[in-house]
């Protein structure tokens with residue numbers, strides 16, 4: 519502290535911090551200190567005693583819990599390590615109906631089955647440890663050559679086709695139809711090249727309202743719109759699309775008893791590509807719930823499972839038997855065409871893709887002329903208008 523003299527000659531002390539302190543007050547503060555120290559010490563001792571007691575209690579409880587856990591785990595039949603290594607990525611498929619050249623649908627036959635081992639490339643360590651076996655039934659395997667039009671019939675959803683019934687366009691028969699001979703192999707190969715090329719150039723993807731994050735697609739109407747400007751899509755390519763669409767419509771009409779002039783191509787006519795760009799994300803769905811205007815959904819696969827990609831089988835949940843949601847698989851195969859009625863009789867989804875590229879051409883049909891086009895040519899005319907009336 520230093521001493522200053524003010525203008526009136528009275529002196530006062532100034533603390534080192536420049537704060538004035540009244541002398542009597544300072545004396546009082548100094549006198550109070552021993553009492554404070556004493557009370558503080560008492561409080562600290564009290565807190566220490568309390569903490570010590572609580573700590574001892576927790577220690578005892580921890581010890582008790584540890585014993586309980588140890589006793590329990592030692593009685594478990596498996597250890598945590600074993601749980602971690604039980605994989606879900608290695609599948610064995612029980613293939614029934616392994617008959618190679620079936621003319622008619624090989625439904626519900628017992629026996630005649632073989633195991634196809636499928637090893638995921640995604641995680642070898644998982645595969646090696648895999649004990650789990652998932653057993654599926656197959657509607658069509660890659661070894662089969664479906665040389666006729668096969669139909670797996672299902673009762674039509676009683677409420678699914680109200681609108682179509684009101685205009686006399688409901689399907690006579692519902693279910694899934696398929697054939698490996700919609701087009702010749704040369705045409706299929708050219709379509710495959712187109713699919714790869716146009717998806718690479720213009721492919722779209724989205725996380726909403728689609729089967730999978732892995733899915734990319736290019737709608738034909740988008741392609742038609744881009745084509746004139748960028749001199750894409752040769753006459754041959756266009757003709758090929760028309761051939762495929764005419765064949766797809768004729769098969770659909772025949773299989774489900776819907777007259778051809780009641781079937782219209784929707785804007786969901788598109789090339790698709792699945793690639794394993796993301797982890798498992800498939801969801802099962804009903805096409806007509808997603809898009810109420812649909813009556814039949816169809817697909818021409820342009821690649822083959824276990825040749826061009828692994829995983830990616832199409833699963834219908836309406837397999838034979840009384841059980842609900844009984845999986846029934848179709849193996850995608852280059853040139854294989856499948857069409858299914860779009861309502862509740864056909865819940866389905868695409869299995870996770872592990873590697874490779876799964877290409878396809880989809881034609882989705884509606885019976886509502888407001889939402890579709892009678893030919894691919896008219897879809898193109900609409901698409902290349904300056905202002906097409908709607909998109910979805």
Ligand SMILES: O=C(O)CCC(=O)C(=O)O
Nearest residue numbers: 729805815817832868880
């Ligand atoms: O890609 C497939 O195999 C089926 C796709 C699908 O479910 C659909 O387009 O509605």
Ligand SMILES: [Fe+2]
Nearest residue numbers: 803805815866
């Ligand atoms: Fe679908």
